[in-house]
Amino acid sequence: MKKTVQLYEGKAKKVFETDTDSIVIVSYKDDATALDGLKKGTITGKGAINNRMSNFLMQLLEKEGIPTHFVEELSDRETAVKKVSIVPLEVIVRNVAAGHFAQRYGVEEGIVFDEPTIEFSYKNDDLHDPLLNSYHAVALKLADKSEIQHIKSMAFRINDILKEFFKSKNVKLVDFKMEFGRLPDGSIVLADEISPDTCRFWDLETNEKLDKDRFRRDMGGVEGAYEEMYRRVFG
Numbered sequence: 055m056k057k058t059v060q061l062y063e064g065k066a067k068k069v070f071e072t073d074t075d076s077i078v079i080v081s082y083k084d085d086a087t088a089l090d091g092l093k094k095g096t097i098t099g100k101g102a103i104n105n106r107m108s109n110f111l112m113q114l115l116e117k118e119g120i121p122t123h124f125v126e127e128l129s130d131r132e133t134a135v136k137k138v139s140i141v142p143l144e145v146i147v148r149n150v151a152a153g154h155f156a157q158r159y160g161v162e163e164g165i166v167f168d169e170p171t172i173e174f175s176y177k178n179d180d181l182h183d184p185l186l187n188s189y190h191a192v193a194l195k196l197a198d199k200s201e202i203q204h205i206k207s208m209a210f211r212i213n214d215i216l217k218e219f220f221k222s223k224n225v226k227l228v229d230f231k232m233e234f235g236r237l238p239d240g241s242i243v244l245a246d247e248i249s250p251d252t253c254r255f256w257d258l259e260t261n262e263k264l265d266k267d268r269f270r271r272d273m274g275g276v277e278g279a280y281e282e283m284y285r286r287v288f289g
């Protein structure tokens with residue numbers, strides 16, 4: 055697989071075309087942004103950690119019957135993935151109150167839900183990714199009704215698999231964001247990444263934060279948290 059032209063550069067990854075039409079290469083950067091792009095920085099080693107962790111988790115999900123974009127890990131930072139057209143929704147599943155959920159509804163972080171929740175944001179930087187419900191998503195033609203239904207059931211199934219996996223690594227999966235993509239035949243696969251950038255991970259016993267919140271909230275120990283998550287997943 056050979057990289058050809060760069061398709062685009064996002065906040066945390068670059069995407070390249072390849073000599074194969076249906077495949078693109080993602081290259082993970084150490085760059086980090088937060089607070090709607092207001093906060094910028096570097097998390098040394100993050101690109102390689104996110105690349106390896108995301109690939110490992112995508113393969114775990116594939117084994118459980120969840121289709122993903124993953125094709126092949128090419129190096130520390132680079133992975134070949136199926137070229138998809140991204141459904142412009144951020145799909146967030148939560149098991150525990152944190153972040154915007156806690157803020158929005160005025161509850162303390164850490165309250166454990168009886169059942170996981172799901173929410174959607176419209177992936178649109180100009181509009182600052184506004185929250186929307188599935189009727190809005192259909193009205194805006196971001197996805198049709200059956201696609202939304204399918205995305206919801208995949209998202210909850212992914213949550214079940216990941217929650218159990220992380221529990222075995224002494225990690226609480228608090229919440230996480232997913233993106234889905236369409237293949238040329240219209241089928242939907244899990245895309246983007248699953249990493250400490252896109253998940254909240256708390257130590258199962260102490261609730262110590264092991265994710266990007268350490269960067270968002272200037273807590274220090276950012277690199278250490280990513281390295282600790284890497285050790286727990288692969289150790």
Ligand code: UDP
Nearest residue numbers: 146152153154155229230231251252253254
């Ligand atoms: N998240 C993400 N990208 C975003 C917004 C959220 O990956 O643009 C992830 C975030 O890491 C967390 C979950 O989605 O695991 C829920 O985030 P929340 O809505 O609480 O917003 P945040 O406080 O992270 O901005």
